[in-house]
Amino acid sequence: MIAALPRELLASLREALATLGRYAFFLLRLLAATPRGLLRFGLVVQQVHNAGALSLVIIMLSGLFVGMVLGLQGFDLLQRFGSEESLGVAVALGLLKELGPVVTALLFAGRAGTALASELGLMRATDQLAAMEMMAVDPVRRVVLPRFLGSVISMPLLAAIFSLIGLFGAQLIGVQLMGVDAGQFWSQMKGAVELDDVMEGVIKSGVFGVACGLVAVYEGYHSVPTAEGVGRATTRTVVISSVLVLLLDYMLTAVML
Amino acid sequence: MSASARQQSAGADGIVVRMRGLHYAVNGRPIFRDVDVDIRRGAVTAVMGPSGTGKTTLLRLITGQLRADRGLVEVEGQDVSRLDRAALYRMRRRMGMLFQNGALLTDLDVYENVAFPLREHTRLPERLLRHVVLTKLQAVGLRGAWRLMPSELSGGMARRVALARAIVMDPGLLIYDEPFVGLDPISMGMVLRLIRRLNDALGLTSIVVSHDVREISAVADFCYLISGARVAAAGTPSALADSTSDEVRQFMHGLPDGPVPFHYPAPDYAAQVAEPRG
Incomplete structure (x- = not known):
């Protein structure tokens, strides 16, 4: 059966496995360097600013609109069963457990991930990384690690902000526009949402932070040092991160439900 | 022999970088075949050669960014190919390197x-x-x-x-990779003067990779001409300028045709014109 598989398919499989191995090795290298990397926390804070703070506008705007859409759709659905007061619960669970972490990660991959990959790729193309190595400075520790940690720290914070703004958007539509009772909206949400639900979102966004950060720094650091190579690394970052986020989301949901 | 003893012996004969029987190939294409190079302490040594002959590769072999397929690359008595990352970084702390475009952060x-x-x-x-x-x-x-x-x-x-x-x-050793590329005459003059002045004032050893013959001949104490994956000539700039070898003369005097042909290898002209493209 295996012998019957086309040679190209086997070669692709082998290459995919090899890439996976290289990713795993790079992640281990980053994790091993993390304790010392955290000692230079200033560098990490700078990257939290670059990856996180500079993504705030897009995250908040998207959160608001996603929340408003959830408010509209949720109200339309729930009123068919006469339970529009449960809108707060539905929106909160949807945002905290799924949409907050997932949409934040997808937006993060598109904004911060591409910025990271192209920055590292350009640093490689302009010999900045080689220059660091010649100055006996490990670029993985000095440049890559702070960017990776910045992503890991930023993602849960951005997802929390996304969900919060989303709730506000849903409240705006559900309560202010559609007339759902504000007391019911908030009290039902408070009663139904448990710490486990919040933690599910936190864990997911933490994992997505690792995944998106890893893909961006790996692709950027290993990009071919040409204009085309940097462009390809940027595209690969978005594509791989997005697919990986959705795949991991399914796996995490299946485990945590 | 201990590392410090090796360094002392390296210092004793005044050779900072020693390459012996160096072989290096990329995708089966030989870049260096049995190359011997000595870089003397305190001197400005030029490594010259036509574009694509592997001058920068030679520097990367010295700094340990690349590993030789065969042969010895020794810096201050240390075999570069045997150094682990930490030892390599310790060695690089005693080196300075100027990249082609500066590579500023x-x-x-x-x-x-x-x-x-x-x-x-x-x-x-x-x-x-x-x-x-x-x-x-x-x-x-x-x-x-x-x-x-x-x-x-x-x-x-x-x-x-x-x-x-x-x-x-x-650093004790300063390496310049094509320091004159894209510079106007004034900037080039400044960089040239700096190479010589810094080398003498700070007691450095300098390696300059370049194909700007006239400029580099003005400051170098010794030159290596790399061509065809080997050392085509070695000597003082004036000795190379007076060389009777066709290969050396073509490079030193910038002759458009010679051992390095003007035309890239091509099929018969008429046959290629007649042949439909693709």
Whole structure:
């Protein structure tokens, strides 16, 4: 059966496995360097600013609109069963457990991930990384690690902000526009949402932070040092991160439900 | 022999970099075949050769960025191919390298670029660090540009800042990779003068990779001409200029045709014109 598989398919499989191995090795290298990397926390804070703070506008705007859409759709659905007061619960669970972490990660991959990959790729193309190595400075520790940690720290914070703004958007539509009772909206949400639900979102966004950060720094650091190579690394970052986020989301949901 | 004993013996015969029987190939294409090179302490040694002959590769073999397929690459008595990452980094702390385009860190200003190695490797108090950085910037004539960003510098200025950064840790060996590419005559003159002046004033050993024959001949003490994956000639600039070898004469005098042909290998002209494309 295996012998019957086309040679190209086997070669692709082998290459995919090899890439996976290289990713795993790079992640281990980053994790091993993390304790010392955290000692230079200033560098990490700078990257939290670059990856996180500079993504705030897009995250908040998207959160608001996603929340408003959830408010509209949720109200339309729930009123068919006469339970529009449960809108707060539905929106909160949807945002905290799924949409907050997932949409934040997808937006993060598109904004911060591409910025990271192209920055590292350009640093490689302009010999900045080689220059660091010649100055006996490990670029993985000095440049890559702070960017990776910045992503890991930023993602849960951005997802929390996304969900919060989303709730506000849903409240705006559900309560202010559609007339759902504000007391019911908030009290039902408070009663139904448990710490486990919040933690599910936190864990997911933490994992997505690792995944998106890893893909961006790996692709950027290993990009071919040409204009085309940097462009390809940027595209690969978005594509791989997005697919990986959705795949991991399914796996995490299946485990945590 | 211990590492320090080896270093002493390396110092005794005045050879800082020694390459013996060096072989290196990329995708089966030989870049170096049985190459021997000696870099003498205190001298400015030029490595010249036509484009694509592997001059930069030679530098990368010396700095340990690449490993030789066969043969010996020794720096200060240490076999580079046997060094692990930590030992390699220790060796590089005694080297400075100037990249073709300067390779300045684009998110740091001139001052921070020069201070970068000091901040990474030392715990100097800020006042002392400032003194060292400004001294090096003064040496390359750019103390006044300390707050400029790399994007605000001309090509020549960027290379001089990179030179200040390369000497900020007081290295013993300074390596220049094509330092004159894209420079106007004034900037080129400045860089040339700096190479000689820094080498003599700081007691350095310098390796300059270049194909600008006239410029480099003016400052080099000794030259290697690399061509066809081997050392085609070695000697003082004047000895190379007076060489009777066709290969050396073609390069040193910039003749358009010779052992290195003007035409890239091609099929018969008429047959190629008649043949439909694709």
